[in-house]
Amino acid sequence: MDRTETPKGNFLRDIVAADVAAGTYDGRVVTRFPPEPNGYPHIGHAQSICLNFGLAKSFGGVTNLRYDDTNPEAESQEFADALLDAVRWLGFEPNEVLYASDYFEPLYAWAQDLIRKGLAYVDSQDGDAIRAGRGTVTEAGTPSPYRDRPAEESLRLLEEMKNGEHPDGAHVLRAKVDTEFGPMAHPNMKLRDPIMYRIRRDAEHYRRGTEWAIYPLYDWAHGQGDAIEGITHSVCTLEFDVNRPLYDWYLDAIGIPEPRNHQYEFARFNLDYTVMSKRILRRLVEGGHVDGWDDPRMPTIAGLKRRGVRPQALRSFFDGLGVTKVNGSVEIQQLEYALRDDLNAVAPRVMAVLDPVELVIDGIEGTTWIDAPYWPHDVTPPASAPQSRQLPLGATVWIERDDFSADPPKKWKRMAPGRAVRLRHGPVVECLGAETDADGTVTRIRARLADDAKPTGVIHWVDAEHGLPASFRLIERLFTVPDPASEEDPMATLNPDSLVEQIGWVEPSVAEDPMDTRYQFERTGYFWRDPEDSLPGALVFNQIVALKDTWAPKPDAQTPPAARSQTPTTPTGPRDPASALDADQRETYSALLVHGIGEEEAAVLAADTPLRRLAHAIIDAGADPRAAGALVVHDLRRALDDRDLADSQAEADELAAVLALVEDGTLTRNAVGDAVAGLVDAGGTARAVIAARGLAAVRDADALAPAVEAALAENPGEVARYRAGEQKLFGFFVGQAMRRAGKGADPKAVQGLLREKLTDA
Known part of the structure; x- marks a missing residue:
């Protein structure tokens, strides 16, 4: 099989496996991630990172991070640092962090060697003449009048170019590629005397300063950088397949022997309703359409991090996509599915009300504390995660405005006059009616405890006295068309509702959680606290992903449009934390x-x-x-x-x-x-x-035993039910024991002791 043929499955892994089995590189596998540091990394970079690092790791190999920093006009250390941060955030550590700009000296020496061999020359034509001389895909080009320039003259001119003695555009260094098709006639236009160096006399490189007045083009630096580093498998996206013959020609010309680095191509990652063009991303930021590179709607790594996406989710997502040589676009629903799948097992279930209306319940006096499990029975939470929390319930709670209808449609299962629903984790209540303002907007709903009634559904709620006020940022796709980059003006397809902020309430248990806790707000979606804007007294939650795809317009079957009332919402963007500073x-x-x-x-x-x-x-x-x-x-x-x-x-x-x-x-x-x-x-x-x-961490079983034993002794009925197979009660016992043990109790130690006691007959 040809090494570049497209086999089924992950063809890159198959190629590497064959090389390892054959001992091609003495068992070595060395890959590289070679980004240009001219912008912030995005989800497309994440695919390349996961592919290169994952491929090497599968075979016990290593991966270098090498910055392709040969263009002094757009690159910066800030972007280089962001790329390294992205690699590490995704869970990888480079074998070495390297720079193509550190190879300027050996590249220059090789260029001089090619001139001496008659394989390169300094061309003094202007840019228009060079472009015209290349021909077209159907017509051969015209050799430059300088193609046979004496080597000594080309060497002198190249040195003068390097020293800044000639202005930009005065000369270039070109490879002299002769093939069986004749000079300047190869069907692959990359082999028609490609440019190796161009003059950038006044440019200042972010690392090399003004030391160099000439800079190598990508093709001249790429393969040689791989050779210097001992790369075995150089993985590029599919548009570079036409560059591969030139990659090999340069290696042959400078005398790199086999076994040596080889280039392989795979299909670029495209995600619908998303752009990855740095030019368009820059327009979004500079035009004020988003609030910076870390806006949670952006496909940048910074944006994904701020949105709350976990690196584990992206690694799993890309593993599931596989590797192909066929260009296409991935549906954004696939990414959203991967995010939900990742969060399902790590996000405790809590309650938040995003569009609140007051519900007053007759029959409740004071505050009742409910031990409510964090996890559904079909989810195995992280070992150290708490199993339950204490939920306050008083006579007044907040519920979602959409959970009430004065004139419900058929099959309505939520709150309506004369109907009963269960409050999640709490009692059954029957709706007695609602109060409205002069405009007919519902301002308060009244209900009564109704333990004898059969509920038609379950709704979530937040206690009005103890709930915490919060802002909730609902994030949708940024564009309204699947392929915005193909539009004449991508900005004209921006989704005006891509970021909507609602003001509501969240249960008080979240106050003591670590900042990076991800939650499932029941019946709404997965959220976390915005790491920049959220404060203890002013909580801000970003939606990571909805519980289901909410993009397609849906008819409103709950309330006639004229009667529907919602808290006004306005699109907004995350605030710059330093925006108010002088x-x-x-x-x-x-x-x-x-x-x-x-x-x-x-x-x-x-x-x-x-x-x-x-x-x-x-x-x-x-x-x-x-x-x-x-x-x-x-x-x-x-x-x-x-x-x-x-x-x-x-x-x-x-x-x-x-x-x-x-x-x-x-x-x-x-x-x-x-x-x-x-x-x-x-x-x-x-x-x-x-x-x-009494705040010291407590892990000693003897110290925790009294709290655990009291929790079991005071709830004999629940103990019997648990031992009879009702395993979901375990969270109840954890909550009871933790409340008695105090804040210092180690939840994991409490859980271990509970399991031990509950298994004792």
Whole structure:
């Protein structure tokens, strides 16, 4: 079989496997990811990263990150850093981080060698003449009048070009490719004396400065860079298949022997309703259509990260796509399915109401606390994940406006006058009616406890007294057509509803969760807190993906259009955390970022000198900058409440000690807020506060046993049901035991002890 033929399945893996079996490279497999650092990486780069790193890893090989940085006019260290961050975020570590610009010297020496061999020459025609001389795909080209220029003259001119003695466009270095078709006549126009070097006399390279006045073109740097690094399998997208003969010609010309690097091509990743053109992405940002490169609607890695997409989901998605040599487009629903599949097993189920209306329930007095499981019975959660949480239920709750209809259609299963529904995890209530304003908009719904009624459905809710206000960003596809890049003006196809913000409520259990927790908001979708904009008192959630595809327009069967009322929503974009800072504060903000403090925290600290000084003092005491910034901005400010920092009794070194105790396992992250509050209120040492408040992490079985045994002893009926096979009650027991054990209890240790006790006959 020809090495470039398209076999079934993952043909690249088959090629590598054959080489390994044959000992072609003595068992070595070395691939590379070679991006140009001229823009922020996007989901297309993610495919190439996963392919190259995954391919090498499958055979015990390694992958280099090599920047193709031979164009000085568009590249920067900022983009290079973003590409390395993308590789690491996706879960890979380069064998080496390399730069094509470090190969300028050997490339130049090889170019001189080709001139001496009669395989290259300096052409002094202008650009138009060179283009005309190349011919067309149906007509041979015309050899340059400088094609037979003496080697000594070409060497002298090349040196002068390198030294900046000639202006841009005065000369180029071209390969002299003679084939069986004759000079300038090969059907593959890449082999018609391709340009190797062009002059960029006034350009400044982001790494090499003004040291070089000539720069190699892609084809002259590509294969030779692979050879220098000992790459075995050079994987490119399909449009480079016409470059492969030139890739091999250059290697032959400079004398790279077999076994050597070979180029293989695969189909480029295209995703519908998405663009990956850097030009169009730049237009989106610079035209203000999105709010920066990390806007959660963007297909950039930064945008996907901010949206809440996990790297595991992308790796699984690309593994499932396979590798082909047939160009096509992947439906965006496939990506959304992969995101849901990834989040299903890691996202606890909680309740949030995005378009709220008040429901007042007769028969409820005070607040009842319900132990509600986080996970459905068919999901196995992460081993360390809590199984349940305490849900408050009072006489007034928020429900979704769409869950009520005064005049319900047939088969309506939600709330309507005279009908009963179950509140998720709670009681059955019967609707008594609704109050409206002068415009007929429902302002309040009334219901009664109705344990004797048969519910027609289940709705979610949030307790009005204890619920937390939050903003919810609903994210849809950015364009309204499948192939926006093919449109005359892609901007004309932008979806005006690609980002809609709604104001609602979320259950209080989320307040103590880690910032990176992903949730399934029941009946709505998967969300997480925006890492830039969300604050403890002003929560902002980004929708990662809806529970199902909501793109296709659907008829509204619930309420006639005239009677339908919704909270107005407006498209919006994520805010720049530093947008409110003045010029001096922005300088401080930038310095804090360099120091390692997160963007959200840096924006707060840049505008608050006392807090910033405290954060620096905590860092000086040995704390990690990012952790110190988060502690000051979130935990300490929450502990201060309305007080001034001057009222705090906490010392910087003891706040640093809190973070150190988290690192060594003495304190759980959930207890940090209480520890900081103790220091703010009374001062002293971190260890003393932890001891006084009983916050130390507890993992000892003997210490946890009383809480576990009490939880079981006080619920004998549930114990019997669990032992009879009702396994879903395990989350109930975890909640009961954790409430008795206190914040310091290690959930994993509690779960282990519970399983042991529950299996005892």
